[in-house]
Amino acid sequence: MALTEIDSVDRRILDLLIEDGRRSVKEVADIVGLSPSPVRRRIERLEDRGIITGYTAVVDESGLSPTFEAFAELRFAGDTKVSDITASVKGIPEVTAVYTVAGDPDAIVHFRLDDLSHLHQVIDRIRRGGHVIGTKTLMVLDSWQRGRD
Structure with a gap:
């Protein structure tokens, strides 16, 4: 897989989803200071490019x-x-x-x-x-x- 350029907002979105994969798009949007639509598009782009490969439950x-x-x-x-x-x-x-x-x-x-x-x-x-x-x-x-x- 080729390296993909991401900006600081993408990186922040990734960090938030790594911290809690069940965060809503609205919650992520509020934290990064964007509206939900561009955040949803950014998440979909990260998924399409294979940077986000899935979501999982953390089990103790x-x-x-x-x-x-x-x-x-x-x-x-x-x-x-x-x-x-x-x-x-x-x-x-x-x-x-x-x-x-x-x-x-x-x-x-x-x-x-x-x-x-x-x-x-x-x-x-x-x-x-x-x-x-x-x-x-x-x-x-x-x-x-x-x-x-």
Whole structure:
């Protein structure tokens, strides 16, 4: 996707929708100082250009079941393709995100798990996949995300 030029009003609209995707067009318009029609057109343009790709609910998983989060740093052999790094873990249901990164490690994987035993099982599964040459696991103690206060 080619980079798309956006102005400061578009950026403010994006920030407001990131903070609360259920904001009405009127509420966004009031905050940015425009009428609803141009704000609606700007949002539609951002959607059409693929900058806004969807809207989602933010769920506090701790209210659903006794889960915890963890990350694993993964290291691969030097000749492993980036697409193979992602493919090696994206089929694992406990994986919520995979970030391939430059440097060491090669990837950072985010998990949502039931307990420590479950974490062991998932890490063992990744290690048995054949491509991973090293792991480092980190358990999340607490978290904060912008717009989710």
